[in-house]
Amino acid sequence: MVAIRPLAMVVLELLHESPMHPYEIQQKIHERQLGRLTKVTVGSLYHAVEKLQKDGLIEVVDTSREGKRPERTTYRLTSSGVESFRCEVLANAAEVAVEFPRFAMAVQHLHTVRPGEAVAELRLRAKALREGLGVADVTIAELTARNLEPMFWIDHQYTRAMRQAELDWVERLVDRLSTGELVWPEAARRRVEELEEDRR
Amino acid sequence: MVAIRPLAMVVLELLHESPMHPYEIQQKIHERQLGRLTKVTVGSLYHAVEKLQKDGLIEVVDTSREGKRPERTTYRLTSSGVESFRCEVLANAAEVAVEFPRFAMAVQHLHTVRPGEAVAELRLRAKALREGLGVADVTIAELTARNLEPMFWIDHQYTRAMRQAELDWVERLVDRLSTGELVWPEAARRRVEELEEDRR
DNA sequence: TTCTGATTATTCCAACTGGAGCGTATCCGG
DNA sequence: CCGGATACGCTCCAGTTGGAATAATCAGAA
Numbered sequence: 001m002v003a004i005r006p007l008a009m010v011v012l013e014l015l016h017e018s019p020m021h022p023y024e025i026q027q028k029i030h031e032r033q034l035g036r037l038t039k040v041t042v043g044s045l046y047h048a049v050e051k052l053q054k055d056g057l058i059e060v061v062d063t064s065r066e067g068k069r070p071e072r073t074t075y076r077l078t079s080s081g082v083e084s085f086r087c088e089v090l091a092n093a094a095e096v097a098v099e100f101p102r103f104a105m106a107v108q109h110l111h112t113v114r115p116g117e118a119v120a121e122l123r124l125r126a127k128a129l130r131e132g133l134g135v136a137d138v139t140i141a142e143l144t145a146r147n148l149e150p151m152f153w154i155d156h157q158y159t160r161a162m163r164q165a166e167l168d169w170v171e172r173l174v175d176r177l178s179t180g181e182l183v184w185p186e187a188a189r190r191r192v193e194e195l196e197e198d199r200r
Numbered sequence: 201m202v203a204i205r206p207l208a209m210v211v212l213e214l215l216h217e218s219p220m221h222p223y224e225i226q227q228k229i230h231e232r233q234l235g236r237l238t239k240v241t242v243g244s245l246y247h248a249v250e251k252l253q254k255d256g257l258i259e260v261v262d263t264s265r266e267g268k269r270p271e272r273t274t275y276r277l278t279s280s281g282v283e284s285f286r287c288e289v290l291a292n293a294a295e296v297a298v299e300f301p302r303f304a305m306a307v308q309h310l311h312t313v314r315p316g317e318a319v320a321e322l323r324l325r326a327k328a329l330r331e332g333l334g335v336a337d338v339t340i341a342e343l344t345a346r347n348l349e350p351m352f353w354i355d356h357q358y359t360r361a362m363r364q365a366e367l368d369w370v371e372r373l374v375d376r377l378s379t380g381e382l383v384w385p386e387a388a389r390r391r392v393e394e395l396e397e398d399r400r
Numbered sequence: 401t402t403c404t405g406a407t408t409a410t411t412c413c414a415a416c417t418g419g420a421g422c423g424t425a426t427c428c429g430g
Numbered sequence: 431c432c433g434g435a436t437a438c439g440c441t442c443c444a445g446t447t448g449g450a451a452t453a454a455t456c457a458g459a460a
Contacts, residue, residue, distance in 0.1 A: 005446090006305055013309055016395075023409050036298075037305045041448050046410070051446095072409070082395055089313055092306035094321040096328045098236075101299055101362075105206055105237045106292035108355035109213055113289055121294040128296045149385040155308035158369060162301075165365030169358060185349040195216075195282050205416085223439050241418045246440070251416090272439070 002055045004088045006038035007048045012057065012077065012085040019061045019076035022049050037155070049075065057081035103166070111188040115177065122174050129167040136160040202255045204288045206238035207248045212257065212277065212285040219261045219276035222249050237355070249275065257281035303366070311388040315377065322374050329367040336360040 004012070013034075014025050022045060029040050052058045058081050061074040077085070103125075110118050136156060143153045176182035204212070213234075214225050222245060229240050252258045258281050261274040277285070303325075310318050336356060343353050376382035 006300060006302070007447095009305060009309070013312070016312065021409085026409090037308055038300050039448090042410080043412085043449060044447055047446070079398070082398075086313055089306055089309045090317060090321045092302045093310065093318065094324040094328070095302075096325060096332060097302040099299075099301055100206060100238050102206070102292045102295075102297040104355050104358055105209060106289055107358050108237055109209065109289045110293065110354070111349075111351045112213070112216060113286055117290060118293065121290045124294040125296060128294070132296060149311075149387075150382055151311045151385050151388065154310070154373070154382075155304050158304055158307050161369045162362065162365060165362060169361045173354070182350055182354075185351050187349075188351065198279070198282075207417095221439085226439090239417085242440080243419060243442085244417050247416070 002057075002084075004057075004084060005048065007040060007044055008052055008057075009085070009088060010034050010038055010040070011045070011048055011052060012081060012088075015058055015075060015077045015081070016085060019074050021072040021074045022046055023072065025049075036159075052081070057084050111185060112192070114192055115184040115189070119174055119177055122170055122177075126167060126170045126174065129163055129170065132163050133160065133167065136163065202257075202284075204257075204284060205248065207240060207244055208252055208257075209285070209288060210234050210238055210240070211245070211248055211252060212281060212288075215258055215275060215277045215281070216285060219274050221272040221274045222246055223272065225249075236359075252281070257284050311385060312392070314392055315384040315389070319374055319377055322370055322377075326367060326370045326374065329363055329370065332363050333360065333367065336363065 010029060011025055014020060014028050020028070026040075026042070026045055029035060029045075034040070049058070053060070053075065056078060058075045059078050061076050063071050063073045136159065140153075140156055140160065143156065144150075173182070177184075210229060211225055214220060214228055220228070226240075226242065226245060229235060229245075234240070249258070253260070253275065256278060258275045259278050261276045263271050263273045336359065340353075340356055340360065343356065344350075373382070377384075
C-alpha cells in the first residue's frame with residue numbers, strides 16, 4: 001500500500017484512458033486544465049511517473065524514438081495500478097483530509113494588524129471571490145450548453161459552492177467588524193502601536 | 201521580498217510575542233495547537249528558523265547552554281521581520297490562493313468508480329463532517345465560556361463554516377444521485393465493467 | 401539559405417520536508 | 431543507588447518538489 005500523491009492520481013487517470021508517454025500526459029493536463037486539481041510542473045511529472053513505475057502501478061509499453069529526438073517512453077496501467085487508483089479515489093472521497101488553507105492562517109493572525117487595514121484587505125478578498133464566482137458561472141454555463149454529462153464536471157460545482165461559502169463568511173466578518181458586533185481586542189491594538197514605535 | 205511559507209509564519213507569530221529558542225517554539229505550537237494551521241515537524245521547524253535568519257527576518261539574541269545539554273539559540277524578530285510578517289498576513293487575507301483540496305480531485309474522478317460505491321463513500325464523508333462539526337461546536341463553546349476575545353479564535357468559526365458548506369454540498373450530491381436528478385454516465389459505467397473484465 | 405522561434409521530450413540540481421535517531425539530563429520506583 | 435522512562439534539544443539523511451537548462455527538430459520569414 002504505497003502512498004499516491006495528487007499528481008500521481010492525475011497521471012493514473014490519464015493512463016486509465018489509454019497508454020501514453022509523459023510528454024503527452026503533460027499536454028492533456030494542459031488541454032483539460034487538470035492543473036486546477038494539483039500543482040503540475042515538468043520535473044515533478046517525470047518524477048511521479050518514475051515512482052509509479054517503481055511501485056508497479058504502471059509499466060513501460062515501449063520506448064521509441066522518431067528521428068534523433070529524445071526517446072519517448074510509453075506507459076500503461078498495470079492491474080495493480082487500476083485497483084490502487086480506484087481505492088485512492090474512494091479513500092479521498094470518504095476521508096476528510098487535514099489541509100491548511102492559507103486564508104485560515106491569515107484569519108488566525110488577523111488580530112496582529114490594525115483593524116482598518118484588516119477590513120480593507122478582507123474587502124479585496126470579497127471582491128476577488130465574487131469575480132471568481134462569476135468566472136465559475138460562465139464555465140458552468142458553457143459546460144451545460146455543451147451538453148456534457150454533468151458527472152464529468154461536478155467538481156466545478158463543488159469549487160463554486162465552497163467559494164460561495166467563503167464569500168458569505170468574509171462578508172459576514174466585515175459586517176460584524178463594521179457594526180461593532182465583533183470588537184478588536186484592546187491588547188492587540190496596543191501591541192501594534194508598540195511595535196510601530198520600536199521601529200523608529 | 202522573499203517567500204514566507206506557512207510554518208515560517210507560525211514562527212514569526214510566536215517571536216512576535218517574545219524572543220524564544222526553537223525548542224520553546226515547538227512547545228508553544230503544541231500547547232496552542234497551532235499545528236492545525238500548518239504541518240509542523242521538528243526537521244522543518246529548524247530549517248524554517250535557519251532560513252528566516254538567512255533572510256534577515258530574525259536574529260540571534262544569544263546562545264547559552266545549561267549544564268551539558270545542547271546549546272540553545274534564542275532568536276528574536278528584526279524590524280524587517282515585523283514588517284514582512286505584517287505584509288504576509290495582509291497578503292494572505294486579500295489574495296485567494298490557488299489550493300488543491302483532496303476532495304475536489306476525488307469528486308472529479310468519481311465517475312471512474314461504480315455509482316453504488318461512490319454514494320457509500322460520500323455517506324461516510326458526510327458522517328465524518330457531521331462529527332467534525334460537533335467537535336468544532338464543543339471547542340467554540342469552550343472558548344466562548346472562557347471569555348477569550350473572539351478575535352483570537354475566529355479561525356475556528358471560519359473552519360466550521362467551511363466544513364458546514366462542504367457537508368451541505370455532499371448531502372445535496374448524495375441526494376441528487378439517489379433521486380436520479382443526477383445520472384451516472386452510461387459510458388463511465390461500461391468502462392468500469394470493462395476494466396473489471398480485463399483483470400480476470 | 402540561414403536565422404528565429406515554437407515544439408518535442410527529458411535531465412538535472414538546488415531547495416524543502418518529514419521523521420528517525422542521538423546524546424544528554426532529570427525524575428521516580430524498587 | 432541503580433535502571434528505565436521521560437524531557438530536552440538538535441542533527442542528519444532520504445525522499446520530494448519546482449523549475450531552469452538542454453538538446454534536437456521543424457516551420458516559416460528574411
